[in-house]
Amino acid sequence: TPLPVGPDRSLRANRVPVLLHFTDITHLREAEEMRRDFVANVSHELRTPLTAVMGFIETLRGPARSDPAAQDRFLGIMEAEARRMNRLVSDLLSLSRVESQERMRPSDEVDLSAVLDGVVAALRPAAQDSGNTLEIERHVPDGQRTVIQGDRDQLMQVFLNLAENALKYGGPNKPVTLRLVAEAGSGSMKGTVLRVDVIDRGEGIEARHIPRLTERFYRIDTHRSREMGGTGLGLAIVKHIVNRHRGRLRISSVAGQGSTFSAIFPAV
Ligand code: ADP
Numbered sequence: 001t002p003l004p005v006g007p008d009r010s011l012r013a014n015r016v017p018v019l020l021h022f023t024d025i026t027h028l029r030e031a032e033e034m035r036r037d038f039v040a041n042v043s044h045e046l047r048t049p050l051t052a053v054m055g056f057i058e059t060l061r062g063p064a065r066s067d068p069a070a071q072d073r074f075l076g077i078m079e080a081e082a083r084r085m086n087r088l089v090s091d092l093l094s095l096s097r098v099e100s101q102e103r104m105r106p107s108d109e110v111d112l113s114a115v116l117d118g119v120v121a122a123l124r125p126a127a128q129d130s131g132n133t134l135e136i137e138r139h140v141p142d143g144q145r146t147v148i149q150g151d152r153d154q155l156m157q158v159f160l161n162l163a164e165n166a167l168k169y170g171g172p173n174k175p176v177t178l179r180l181v182a183e184a185g186s187g188s189m190k191g192t193v194l195r196v197d198v199i200d201r202g203e204g205i206e207a208r209h210i211p212r213l214t215e216r217f218y219r220i221d222t223h224r225s226r227e228m229g230g231t232g233l234g235l236a237i238v239k240h241i242v243n244r245h246r247g248r249l250r251i252s253s254v255a256g257q258g259s260t261f262s263a264i265f266p267a268v
Pocket of ligand 1: 008147161165166169196201202204205213219220223225229230231232233234235236259
């Protein structure tokens, strides 16, 4: 504010100019809250299997001491819980790695078509066990390369996570399709884009859940996710990897018919 100009010069002389600096710390507070929630969630997720393991150790030392059949059963459960903790720690490490790399663009040329072949080869045995089929469809014009600039292992991780979810939540005896499409981009993605749709024929996802699915530890049905060996971090990892590749993740679902998770990347 300009100092008043007027006859009262003494008043003007006594004024001390003050510089006020305002910083909006709302986003800092939100980030801090998210960090705190995350630590609380991780602790809870680790404590659940740990409590189970400790409980069974007690039982093995006491009531099951001379019951080999019970010992065998309890050791099996303990092993499953330990594996779950291991998966959780691996997913936490993956998430932390991709988050810290998000601003660094990966630079290798990666053929998405070959990545999908790798995913199907890796998951076929598990798919067969649950009576599912896993198929690839390609809608790519002759001569069009299916290459993007990326990190092969991370792209593999994206489609493994999406296809594993499609198999888990799509239900038994339902086909899962990985569809690779080359098409013209729109909006901020000019030029040709490559889109991979991971399609299941499960129950579908209610619209209110869709925007939150990529949050860490967000699950529609926690019990079901745990039972299926889920950590609740798969889609959060997918989202960060897709972002790092300047891509976009789209989720659509029709109740009773299934869901489609699409990852879209600029083609090289
Ligand atoms: P989780 O380890 O629990 O599978 P994700 O991050 O991969 O964790 O997925 C988060 C949640 O999104 C899942 O718990 C599940 O409720 C829901 N979800 C993911 N994929 C599908 C799908 N194909 N169909 C229905 N629900 C899904």
